[in-house]
Amino acid sequence: MLLLSFGGPEGPEDVRPFLENVTRGRGVPPERLDDVAEHYLHFGGVSPLNQLNRDIIDRVRIELDRQGLDLPVYFGNRNWEPMVEDTVARMAADGVRRALVFATSAYGGYSACRQYDEDIERARNAVGERAPELVKLRQFFDHPLFVAANADAVRAALEEIPEERRASARVIYTAHSVPTAADAVAGPASEGGHRYSRQVAEAARLVSAELGATEYDVVWQSRSGPPQVPWLEPDVVDHIETLDPAEVPAVVVSPIGFVSDHLEILWDLDEEAREAAEERGIGFARAATAGADRRFAELVVELVREHVSDAPRRKLSELVSGGCTVNGAPCAVGCCERVGAHR
Ligand SMILES: CC1=C(CCC(=O)O)c2cc3nc(cc4[nH]c(cc5[nH]c(cc1n2)c(C)c5CCC(=O)O)c(CCC(=O)O)c4C)C(CCC(=O)O)=C3C
Ligand SMILES: [Fe+2]
Secondary structure, X not given: OEEXXXXXXXXXHHHHHHHHHHHOOOOOOHHHHHHHHHHHHHOOOEOXXXXXXXXXXXXXXXHHHHXXXXXXXXXXXXXXXXXXXXHHHHHHHOOXXXXXXEEOOOOOOHHHHHHHHHHHHHHHHHHHHHOOEEEEOOOOOOOHHHHHHHHHHHHHHHHHOOHHHHOOOEEEEEEEOOXXXXXXXXXXXXXXXXXXXXXXXXXXXXXXXXXXXXXXXXXXXXXXXXOOOOEOOOEHHHHHHOOOOOOOOXXXXXXXXXXXXXXXXXXXXXXXXXXXXXXXXXXXXXXXXXXXXXXXXXXXXXXXXXXXXXXXXXXXOOOOOOOOXXXXXXXXXXXXXXXXXXX
16 A cells, blocks of 8 residues: 655755645745745754654554555655655556555545545656556545544543633634635535535534534634635634633644644644634643544554455445545546646
């Protein structure tokens, strides 16, 4: 199998070339790039993302072994080393003819799903005739193991809130914002769009149900792009600034939109959102991401088993879990199309 992820820089000299890779042809304003570069440099130019992915791979190998599945695991990224083109070339050289691809996003939509299809297609084209067949595993936003890992992470974060504030603490789920036009065309046309935001809302509902909480918020983070282009709102920081500490004495922020801690969690949540809360006298705790949970490796292997041993497709919602396609094909014609003038 191949674990396919976003990639992150691992030193100050990586930051600029990494950002060039991420934003090539995407119309991200240069001022935004300067800000983002500074966020990376604040942490020594190192994103935790690559190491966390290597940790996930270690645990997946152990879990595959435990379940008697003899499957090598490769690692490739869209934007940083190991680049997926190089990894797929190595797979071909190793004689791999067919592989299952686990992309590190639970959701549909252009950035969360279809762009990984493009990565698969690009990598196969770069390798040419000997490229292995690459079958992408499905979206898992409503998988019981993903929901349980996120629910436990919220429980643990609630424990960090002083007891007298805990009962009235609000859980705020956050995912990466995307242009509203991108969300509007997320999913096959027959579904009516908004596959990304609907799946995020559904994951938040399922985690809250497991926690027995009826009041919670779903917000967005880390928007970029030109200011005149509308993106999903409210932003997590703006949202916290509207809260009344008498009503909401503390918040637990759960980055349900992501699999692993990465720079935008460390900066936008642990720095900016925390500061916004503290300025208002609101207690703050940030829940861990699901990738760090022991059950995450079980989830990955279960998705693999759906293909190699007919494991049941466990899911908790009625929403479609798409994204399972061959060689980077879209789920349907026009599914999760990239939008905007920057093609
Ligand atoms: C939906 C979504 C996910 C979740 C799905 C998934 O996890 O794949 C995600 C993840 C991530 N996004 C990341 C980093 C960045 N995203 C950017 C830019 C953008 N993200 C977008 C969306 C998403 N992004 C969009 C619509 C853009 C605008 C430009 C474009 O259309 O592409 C930029 C450019 C600067 C800026 O514009 O802010 C950076 C540096 C990192 C790695 C951080 C690290 O290094 O630790 C991760 C995991
Ligand atoms: Fe992003």
